[in-house]
Amino acid sequence: MLNDTLSLALYDKYIAPTQRRRSSYIGIEIELPVVNLSGEPVDEKAVIEIADSFREHFAFSVQGRDDDGNVNSMSDLVSGDNLSFDCSYSNLELSLGKGDDLFEIYERFKKYYVYLQDKLLSAGYTLTGMGINPHYNINHNKPVPNERYRMLYHYLHSYHKYEGRAQHIFHNRPDFGTFTSASQVQLDVYYDELIDTINYFGALEPYKALLFANSYLPEFPELLCARNMLWERSMQGYNPHNVGMFSHRLGGVDELIEYIKSQSVYCTMREGRYIDFRPVSVREFFTLDKVSGEYFDGGAYREVDFSPESGDLEYLRTFKFEDLTFRGTIEYRSACTQPISDVMTVSAFHTGLAGRLSELGELLDSDKVIYSHGYNATELQSMLSARELPQFIDRRELSSQLIRILDIAASGLKDRAKGEERLLTPLYDRAQRLSSPARKMVEGIESGRNITEFIKEYSKL
Secondary structure (H helix, E strand, C coil): CCHHHHHHHHHHHHHHHHHCCCCCCEEEEEEEEEEECCCCCCCHHHHHHHHHHHHHHHCCEEEEECCCCCEEEEECCCCCCEEEECCCCCEEEEEEEEECCHHHHHHHHHHHHHHHHHHHHHCCEEECCCCECCCCCCCCCCCCCCHHHHHHHHHHHHHHHHCCCCCCCCCCCCCHHHCECEEEEEEECCHHHHHHHHHHHHHHHHHHHHHHCCECCCCCCCECECHHHHHHCCHHHCCHHHEECCCCCCCCHHHHHHHHHHCEEEEEEECCEEEEEEEEEHHHHCCCCCEEEEEECCCCEEEEEECCCHHHHHHCCCEECEEECCCCEEEECCCECCCHHHCCHHHHHHHHHHCCHHHHHHHHHCCCCCCCCCCCHHHHHHHCCECCCCCCCCHHHHHHHHHHHHHHHHHHHHHCCCCHHHHHHHHHHHHHHCCCHHHHHHHHHHCCCCHHHHHHHCCCC
């Protein structure tokens, strides 16, 4: 694929949708750890049976089955709501079909959550609001047996081949996808605000790390938000342009397209089977005559050579904190799943700030609280994901800045005249105390509380 042809293809896929006139909607995805309250591993059969009961009760249509015939994805064809399992049967995902009222979306979530909790608790299980499954070292952590997750599991475990060649040191939990949970929101973005949206929300990431941290992993005790690190120091981050933050502010759409060219492809499909291979930048991939990879033939992995095709662009899968999609939306991916009582805070926060983008930009452009000490946004995001806050940041000024950010978000929500600003209330308390769900849990455990108490507390509506 010639460079100018590639640029046009990327423009058509990612940029052109932002220029279309359309109504603004909100899409929300909430991944929820499944926990066996007996302290034993999750029994996949029990969870599958409950999902089947859910499907029958709400008359959801089958969208996907695993290789054993079990339904692992189901949807309501009217609302677009979907229940699926993300990577493993111990990570249940509720995707709420697009809407324009956060309370209306929340009511649908509550309806599904109450039903699932009733069934799960009766079987000795619970869903909970944490970014890492608290039983991650107890569960089997095996992928849903289908083409996509089998490929992903195999790809992530291939990191031993690349040690010393990647730009980071790999962690030793390539199974992390089976036990990490996120709260993601997709918002429509329009061409005139596209670059500012990516730049300003990128600059906001250090503050978000402090507010929404909820993925404590004892193997990395210095972090309150380990989930992002797990992505970045895995094969997903072999090319750092595929994950995390943009390393600098983008200067325009042309620069964004060039950045996308620098991102890597690591999988594609041929004849209904996934092939994974060493990550290759989009720019390089389409100049190759041949790519060598591996696929699963039903019994074992086999090596295969294939020639790149233009359709392989559909398999460019990135995990940026601000990820531009082919739908004309930006998917905000950096927030951990929150305690269920605060489950709408992530979507409310982003929705409100997106409505006051210029005001957010003015605040961040003049920020002296964290951006006056010689560190860039990526470095600060890492620092504010840690348990110990940097000594060079004044705590009172940090708290005040967080409150100013929340006030901008609240103003954006008030403009919508739906009362949605009430959903931000828990975040004001966090900002005042410079706390987060992970900090509360870690400090509680250190003072004598049991992890099970937090599993139950974070599961309550």
